[in-house]
Amino acid sequence: MNKLFFLVLSVMISSLQSVTSQTKINYLEAQIENVPDGTPVYFSILANENEKIPLDSSQVKNGNFKIDLPAVNHQVFSLLSIAGVRGDVSFINENKSLTAKIYPDSIYSSVVQGSDANELLTDYKAYMKERNAELIGMSQKYSTEELEDPDIQEEFESQQMAMARAMVAHSKELIKTHPNSLPSLFIFADLIDLPAITFSEMFQLYGKFSTKLKETPMGKKLGEKYGKSTGISIGDVAFNFNAKTPEGEALSLQEVMNKGGKYTLIEFWASWCSYCREEMPNVVEVYKKYNEKGLNILSVSLDKEKSEWVDAIKKFGMNWDHVSILNGWDDPAVRLYQVSSIPTNYLLDEDGKVIEIKLKGADLEKKMQELLGDQ
Known part of the structure; x- marks a missing residue:
């Protein structure tokens, strides 16, 4: 699972007091292999990406341990940590007693049962x-x-x-x-x-x-x-922005759209992004095929080193417009469009309205074929 999985989990802890103050009526009973008697086991909930809030503990005895679970009024993401074992066992506390089979040598393979979640x-x-x-x-x-x-x-x-x-x-x-x-x-x-x-x-x-x-x-x-129109969504008119080209000249989205193309693709990327490097040949081929039929592209790079940015443009043959402030994720356009991962793109019609977001690979080719293929 990607790091965003664990980052987003942190927001689940809305009220530690409501979780811990109620009577403990359920438990998790586990079997664990190859762990000495007396090994501590900790039950926690995740407060943020780097902070686990411990609620209880137990010890391994004869290959087993038992943890009391607090009563909760909603499903709560929870963790078991075993002393000396790297990683955690994740599970959902939802007011049901649970059983677990834990494999210290392959902690991710551990199994928690007893509820649908x-x-x-x-x-x-x-x-x-x-x-x-x-x-x-x-x-x-x-x-x-x-x-x-x-x-x-x-x-x-x-x-x-x-x-x-x-x-x-x-x-x-x-x-x-x-x-x-x-x-x-x-x-x-x-x-x-x-x-x-x-x-x-x-x-x-x-x-x-x-x-x-x-x-x-x-x-x-x-x-x-x-879930709603924050930042930019399909049907919205794209926000205008400007930044410097590799030659050091200011260039805006509106100026690129004014070149007369029927569609403009805003592509957020970076030379250091492996997914971007995998995807870029697809974008290059689509541009070659549909540029003369009306496709413009404006790439916004999240690079910090100009030489790496320029070298990647040349390497992939990205013969369209490029801008960057060379400050990574701390970029006004990134914040304006609420970009959370790259590559990410926004396809605009000639009026600047967003008609699709995050088109990649065959989906990008299919969309452009649909829009410009017969012209």
């Missing part, structure tokens, strides 16, 4: 573990030298995209069938950085969540981006 979380983690193993195996099929071959690189990237599409389809189905379960929000958050899903799909998927889930702290956090 934990079954969903366990199944999802198992699925992601299998997909990650497949991705590793996929990358190991090729040597560094082979991946320098454009044909092999294209084949590899096609396999990666097929895998990403399968992961998106699986996650979307889980969310649609579990619209009121806290893990569905985690699954949704994991989709954000995948190149195989568009903003409009994320917007529609967020709409599948129950009102109860949307009103949780985490649901509200995600809703700021995907």
Whole structure:
């Protein structure tokens, strides 16, 4: 799971007092392998990305331990930490007693059972573990030298995209069938950085969540981006902005649109972004095919080093307009458009209205074929 998964989890802790002050009526009973008697076990909830709030502790005895769970009025993301073991076991506290099987040598493979939410979380983690193993195996099929071959690189990237599409389809189905379960929000958050899903799909998927889930702290956090028109959304008129070109001249979005193209693609990227490097050949090919038919592109780089920015432009043959303030994520355009991951793009019509967001790979080609293919 990506780091955003854990970052977003932090907003779940809305009231520690309400969680800890009620009578403890449930418990988690676990079996654990290859851990000495007396090993401490800690039960916590996550307050932010780096801070766990401990609520209780226990000790391993004869390969088992038991933790009391506080009564809660909503599903709460919780953690078990075992002294001397790297990583945590994640689970959902939802006023039910639970059982667990913990594997210290493969902590992510641990299983917590006893409620629907934990079954969903366990199944999802198992699925992601299998997909990650497949991705590793996929990358190991090729040597560094082979991946320098454009044909092999294209084949590899096609396999990666097929895998990403399968992961998106699986996650979307889980969310649609579990619209009121806290893990569905985690699954949704994991989709954000995948190149195989568009903003409009994320917007529609967020709409599948129950009102109860949307009103949780985490649901509200995600809703700021995907549930309503904050920043820029499909149907909005794009915000104008300006920055410096590689030649040091000021260039605005409006000036690029005034060049007479029928559509303008704003592409947020950076030379250091691996997903951007994978995606950029697709953008280059689309530009070559549709530029003369009416497609303009304005790339906004999140680089900090000018030489790396300029070298990447030349390397990929990105023969369109570029701007950057060379200050990474601390960029007015990034804040204006509320960009949270890259590559991210916004497709505008000739009136500056956003008609699609986060088009990548085959989706970008398909959209431009639909708009300009017959011209």
